Amino acid sequence: MLELSASSEQSRGSNIPCQLSFGGDSLNTSVYLARLRAQVSYFSALGDDSLSRWMVQQWADEGVNCENVVFQKESVPGMYLIELDSSGERSFKYWRKNSPASQWLNDAPVRQRVFKRMHEYGYIYLSGISLAILPHATQAHVIDFLKQYRESGGQVVFDGNYRANLWPNRQSAVAAFDLAYGNCDIALSTLDDEMAVYEDKSANDVLTRLKSSGVSIAVVKMGENGCHYSSDGRIEEVPAQKVGVVDTTSAGDSFNAGFLASYVEGAKLQACCEEGHRLAAKVIQHKGAIIPLESMR
Secondary structure, eight states, rough: EEEEEEEEOOOSSOOOOOEEEEOOOHHHHHHHHTTTOOOOOEEEEEEESHHHHHHHHHHTTTTOOTTEEEEEEEOOOEEEEEOTHHHHHHHEEOOOTTOHHHHHSSSHHHHHHHHHHHHHHHHEEHHHHHTTTSSSHHHHHHHHHHHHHHHHHHHEEEEEOOHHHHHSHHHHHHHHHHHTTTTEEEEEEOOOHHHHHOOOHHHHHHHHHHHHHTHHHHHHEEEEEEEEEESSSSSEEEEOOOOOOOOOHHHHHHHHHHHHHTTTTOHHHHHHHHHHHHHHHHHHHSSSSOOOOOGGG
């Protein structure tokens, strides 16, 4: 989506100065993965307008393969505004109803072509928001595909990123998340989200539930309190790096990128989590979802 970042102070008059960029949880992870030299292809849909073309060019310049991004005629992309409180915690306002990304998999021939292309990749990463924006029937098609994809040897990574206003009710999210977790190999969850969806009380509750769902590797992110992970029944803790927070936008998305970039290279889970924390610590010291490249040197 297009991203508007409001300034911390309102200017005189009724206007609030904003900076135009782009973002979205799965896109953020894709860009950071590409910056970490992973080979990543992004699957989504945008409009046929100049801003959509501008976004795709920016992603391609970052090293993301965009050949699987489609442009829908007579359509425009979604947009969101980031607002920050005094501690750097963010809140969002969205303009995304009927966005291209929410509709592109509704058409059966398009869906079949997309799923066929996805079979060419070793890993598929998606989030709770990836599912939430889709109609219920299309969600079911995606889950069916993930099952087939895993049976053919692919690995699915799922981040249960939860936005309550994207779901009809909490029960709808629980039903979709149950199916997603039941068809994934690596879960990169956030404690606050899992507590909101499942009413879990602790990271241990989340890890126990994910293990019972058949997840092989489970990570629970806890912001400044680090993360817990489990793959063999034992629960391990990895502390976060302590830094000054400017904007928490994309903290979890960048953690996922750092974790996955290390994981696909064969690093141990402890090192994967440490790399996730290291990148997230960089990102939250800047405004916006995608920080300047030079800040990652």
